[in-house]
Amino acid sequence: MSFLNLSLGELLGLAGAISAGVVALYLLDRSRRKQVVSTLRFWTDADVRTQLQHRRKIQQPWSLLLEIISLLLLLLAIAGPRLGVIDSTGRDHVLILDTSAWMGSLGTRTQNGRQMTLFDEARDAARAYLKSLPRRDRVMLVRADALATPATAFESDFGVVEEAIRRSQPGWSALNLEQALEFAQRAQRLQSQRAGEIVFAGAARVPEEQAELADLPSNLRVLLSGAPQENVGLRKIGLRRSPAAPDAWDIYVAVHNYGAKPHDVDLELQFGQSFVGARRLQLKPGADQQETFSYRAAGRGYLEARLNVHDAFPQDDRALIEVPGEASLHAVIYSKEPQMLRALFASNPQLEAAFQDPAQYDPAVKAQMVVLDRFAPPKPPQADSIWIQPPASGSPIPVRETKPNLHLAGWNDGTPLGAGLRAQDVVFESAEVFTPATGDMVAAESSAGPLVVARENKQDKLVVLGFQPGAPSMKYQLATPLLIANILKWMAPEMFRSREVQAGTVGLVRVPAGEDADTSAIRVMDENQRPLPFTIGGGRLQFFSGAPGAVSVLSGDRESVYSLTLPDVADAVWRPPAGVRRGVPKAAEMETSPPEIWPWLAALGGLGLLLDWLLYGRGRLYRLRTPSQMRRAA
Amino acid sequence: MVEPLIDTEMLEKLERLTIHWQKSQRGLVGGHQASRFAGAGQEFLDHRNFTQGDDLRAINWRAYLRLEKLFLKMFQLEPRIPVRILLDISDSMAVGGGNPKQLSKFEYARKLAAALCYVGLVRLDAIYLQPFSSKLHESLVASGGRHRFQRAVNFLTDLKPGGSTDYMSTARNFLARFPQPGLLLVISDFLDDQDCEKPLQFLADFGHELILLHIWSEEDREPPWEGELELEDAETGERVELAFDAEARARYTAEFDEHAKRLERVALRNNGRYVGLPTTVAIERAVFGPLVQSEALQ
Numbered sequence: 001m002s003f004l005n006l007s008l009g010e011l012l013g014l015a016g017a018i019s020a021g022v023v024a025l026y027l028l029d030r031s032r033r034k035q036v037v038s039t040l041r042f043w044t045d046a047d048v049r050t051q052l053q054h055r056r057k058i059q060q061p062w063s064l065l066l067e068i069i070s071l072l073l074l075l076l077a078i079a080g081p082r083l084g085v086i087d088s089t090g091r092d093h094v095l096i097l098d099t100s101a102w103m104g105s106l107g108t109r110t111q112n113g114r115q116m117t118l119f120d121e122a123r124d125a126a127r128a129y130l131k132s133l134p135r136r137d138r139v140m141l142v143r144a145d146a147l148a149t150p151a152t153a154f155e156s157d158f159g160v161v162e163e164a165i166r167r168s169q170p171g172w173s174a175l176n177l178e179q180a181l182e183f184a185q186r187a188q189r190l191q192s193q194r195a196g197e198i199v200f201a202g203a204a205r206v207p208e209e210q211a212e213l214a215d216l217p218s219n220l221r222v223l224l225s226g227a228p229q230e231n232v233g234l235r236k237i238g239l240r241r242s243p244a245a246p247d248a249w250d251i252y253v254a255v256h257n258y259g260a261k262p263h264d265v266d267l268e269l270q271f272g273q274s275f276v277g278a279r280r281l282q283l284k285p286g287a288d289q290q291e292t293f294s295y296r297a298a299g300r301g302y303l304e305a306r307l308n309v310h311d312a313f314p315q316d317d318r319a320l321i322e323v324p325g326e327a328s329l330h331a332v333i334y335s336k337e338p339q340m341l342r343a344l345f346a347s348n349p350q351l352e353a354a355f356q357d358p359a360q361y362d363p364a365v366k367a368q369m370v371v372l373d374r375f376a377p378p379k380p381p382q383a384d385s386i387w388i389q390p391p392a393s394g395s396p397i398p399v400r401e402t403k404p405n406l407h408l409a410g411w412n413d414g415t416p417l418g419a420g421l422r423a424q425d426v427v428f429e430s431a432e433v434f435t436p437a438t439g440d441m442v443a444a445e446s447s448a449g450p451l452v453v454a455r456e457n458k459q460d461k462l463v464v465l466g467f468q469p470g471a472p473s474m475k476y477q478l479a480t481p482l483l484i485a486n487i488l489k490w491m492a493p494e495m496f497r498s499r500e501v502q503a504g505t506v507g508l509v510r511v512p513a514g515e516d517a518d519t520s521a522i523r524v525m526d527e528n529q530r531p532l533p534f535t536i537g538g539g540r541l542q543f544f545s546g547a548p549g550a551v552s553v554l555s556g557d558r559e560s561v562y563s564l565t566l567p568d569v570a571d572a573v574w575r576p577p578a579g580v581r582r583g584v585p586k587a588a589e590m591e592t593s594p595p596e597i598w599p600w601l602a603a604l605g606g607l608g609l610l611l612d613w614l615l616y617g618r619g620r621l622y623r624l625r626t627p628s629q630m631r632r633a634a
Numbered sequence: 635m636v637e638p639l640i641d642t643e644m645l646e647k648l649e650r651l652t653i654h655w656q657k658s659q660r661g662l663v664g665g666h667q668a669s670r671f672a673g674a675g676q677e678f679l680d681h682r683n684f685t686q687g688d689d690l691r692a693i694n695w696r697a698y699l700r701l702e703k704l705f706l707k708m709f710q711l712e713p714r715i716p717v718r719i720l721l722d723i724s725d726s727m728a729v730g731g732g733n734p735k736q737l738s739k740f741e742y743a744r745k746l747a748a749a750l751c752y753v754g755l756v757r758l759d760a761i762y763l764q765p766f767s768s769k770l771h772e773s774l775v776a777s778g779g780r781h782r783f784q785r786a787v788n789f790l791t792d793l794k795p796g797g798s799t800d801y802m803s804t805a806r807n808f809l810a811r812f813p814q815p816g817l818l819l820v821i822s823d824f825l826d827d828q829d830c831e832k833p834l835q836f837l838a839d840f841g842h843e844l845i846l847l848h849i850w851s852e853e854d855r856e857p858p859w860e861g862e863l864e865l866e867d868a869e870t871g872e873r874v875e876l877a878f879d880a881e882a883r884a885r886y887t888a889e890f891d892e893h894a895k896r897l898e899r900v901a902l903r904n905n906g907r908y909v910g911l912p913t914t915v916a917i918e919r920a921v922f923g924p925l926v927q928s929e930a931l932q
Contacts (some may be wrong), residue, residue, distance in 0.1 A: 033859055037853070037867065038825045039825040248849070
């Protein structure tokens with residue numbers, strides 16, 4: 001048995017002093033009292049005269065004993081004895097602080113005239129919980145949004161935990177409560193000496209599938225903050241080049257009503273300072289609505305979408321995405337017969353072609369691509385180049401022979417240059433046959449040898465064509481523009497990629513990828529061009545971004561840019577079941593010491609005093625009456 | 635500032651009351667209650683035959699002319715009855731009243747006497763205030779209307795408790811001093827070591843109509859103490875040690891109540907009235923309650 005406040009010696013000393021006091025009071029209570037009365041006749045008549053021979057003798061020893069025992073029991077109760085040994089090791093609690101995006105919304109409480117956010121409320125609740133814990137306990141703080149991130153280890157210094165709470169801020173992603181609870185359970189299982197409580201502090205706004213969580217930990221306690229608030233927000237914005245006009249963008253915007261009431265909101269789009277469009281949306285509770293806009297923009301700039309609504313969560317009422325400009329490839333074509341090539345090169349809007357006479361050749365010309373038509377310069381160009389029937393003396397790839405009436409044998413469909421080319425019955429009036437080196441790519445072959453060869457050097461790329469594509473034999477072939485397009489795409493793939501820009505919410509992003517998508521041909525990169533991990537399954541590509549930023553998904557000639565700048569707000573609110581403990585506990589409630597017996601001792605002591613009064617002291621109550629009571633009694 | 639015995643508000647209320655007696659007494663004209671004795675009143679009562687010595691002025695001469703016999707007219711007598719108040723000022727009356735909110739029996743008796751005196755003065759009665767302990771002390775006759783009340787108040791205020799109670803001596807002296815019977819109000823705690831019933835009976839036997847106003851304090855009837863007590867008689871100084879408990883208290887109270895009943899029996903037996911007044915009952919409530927109910931006042 002242990003006494004919380006007193007040692008056994010101190011307790012016995014105190015008990016002795018109190019017992020002595022009780023005996024003294026007892027004797028004083030029963031000492032003779034002098035009193036002047038009007039007459040003695042009734043005292044005598046009532047036969048109460050009793051000469052006291054032994055007035056110092058204890059008159060009611062059982063009463064005295066009962067009083068002493070009762071007071072000792074009360075004294076023991078005050079000492080707070082406990083059965084068993086006090087555990088001084090403490091317990092390990094996991095405090096999950098909701099740092100999801102929704103926690104940044106405004107709550108209903110105010111502090112110092114400022115409206116508090118839900119996160120402020122959760123932070124206060126977490127601090128209050130810390131204060132209720134015994135000092136010997138340890139606490140691990142876990143910040144929970146889409147990921148559960150431990151902010152501290154199991155820490156006995158609550159100052160460290162409080163500092164971590166202070167440093168915590170609402171994130172951008174939605175809460176994954178299931179994962180956070182699993183993490184907390186695992187942490188208690190693996191790292192704690194003696195598991196305490198798992199405490200969740202936050203608004204518990206979760207995805208729909210987590211609204212009815214099963215298998216909750218038995219030691220869960222929730223400190224819910226904030227009442228459900230009305231919110232309408234942007235969920236997604238997408239931009240895609242219009243298939244109808246190359247300089248136009250198709251814009252679609254998705255807006256969601258997270259609240260329980262219908263809302264009418266105004267959606268407005270701006271590109272730079274110019275107005276793009278505006279719509280009035282009527283949103284039903286929990287409903288999504290998509291709106292499509294079209295806008296013609298040649299240059300790059302910023303598209304801003306704004307909802308004119310005042311709700312509790314303004315972070316998702318505005319989104320800004322960068323619209324890329326239209327890139328173009330600058331090419332210089334040296335030819336004595338530019339009319340033969342003009343149709344092939346000038347028709348592409350992404351290609352700025354400048355035709356010059358071979359006499360004007362400059363090896364350092366400022367161009368991204370140089371076309372040499374039947375012309376061999378003394379010094380090769382420093383940019384990527386296309387050589388058309390180069391003279392054998394100046395060809396970068398050796399010319400084996402030049403043959404008339406050469407028959408096209410076929411296209412090498414497996415190469416980037418020959419992909420998709422089907423023309424077969426072509427006879428060239430005159431064509432060169434090359435001798436490719438190892439590593440060169442042969443796109444077309446004749447019966448005599450390679451007709452189209454491509455080489456990729458460290459600095460540049462070059463393609464040699466053994467025939468003139470503008471010559472009558474190829475002029476009307478469908479393969480001719482396709483071959484030029486393949487060459488341009490191979491030389492400057494970034495120029496010809498199809499681009500798509502989307503603004504979405506932070507967190508897990510799912511992109512359609514096709515059933516047979518080749519993972520080796522797909523790259524996912526953040527805005528610093530660092531690769532991000534991704535998975536492909538079920539025809540969808542998934543990657544995760546925990547912070548706002550832009551992520552590019554490159555797949556062949558497609559590039560999708562995801563501007564993840566919208567906070568992810570979950571749709572549902574988790575309602576803890578009835579059995580789950582709620583609220584900040586009282587300090588005494590968190591004590592896990594051995595069972596206390598002071599209530600029993602106090603009850604026994606009180607019962608003893610009551611018995612003493614009933615058996616011996618009831619008659620003395622008269623003394624306690626007030627004069628008014630006495631008058632009433634009369 | 636000395637608190638007046640009776641405040642103005644209560645005096646106004648007392649104006650409505652009259653001291654009431656039941657016995658028919660002979661006396662001088664001028665009272666306010668009819669007597670069964672015929673006398674020099676204003677209202678005709680009856681005729682009777684003339685006897686020698688009757689007042690010739692009361693003969694009905696018209697009846698004599700018609701019947702040639704002498705008849706005497708008798709009139710209703712409303713005699714002025716002497717009202718006497720015997721006020722106990724012995725030491726026992728000063729016991730109690732330790733509580734500042736509760737009057738001592740002496741204070742209570744003085745106030746009660748003053749109230750009765752005022753009621754009498756308003757009706758032009760003559761009030762004899764006679765303090766006593768073991769003997770009769772100096773008395774005061776208050777008469778002549780309400781404007782003489784201040785004298786009575788001064789007299790009562792100057793009274794001091796002292797001495798032991800001796801009812802037998804008091805009764806003897808009283809009868810010697812006031813041979814004419816009248817209304818006698820005795821304000822006392824009636825705590826005499828000797829029996830006080832016999833002296834009261836003497837007073838009644840001499841024709842006095844008794845109204846016994848028995849005053850007691852709470853501790854007189856039900857002592858609040860318990861345990862070992864050393865008691866001292868306030869009048870005799872006699873001491874006694876005893877152990878007192880609830881059972882003894884019950885016996886004590888029963889004895890006290892029996893004593894009060896005996897007093898009541900004496901009063902009723904002699905066509906008088908008995909009113910028990912604990913000091914916890916306010917004077918005003920006592921006057922308009924028990925005193926009016928007993929018809930000592932109307």
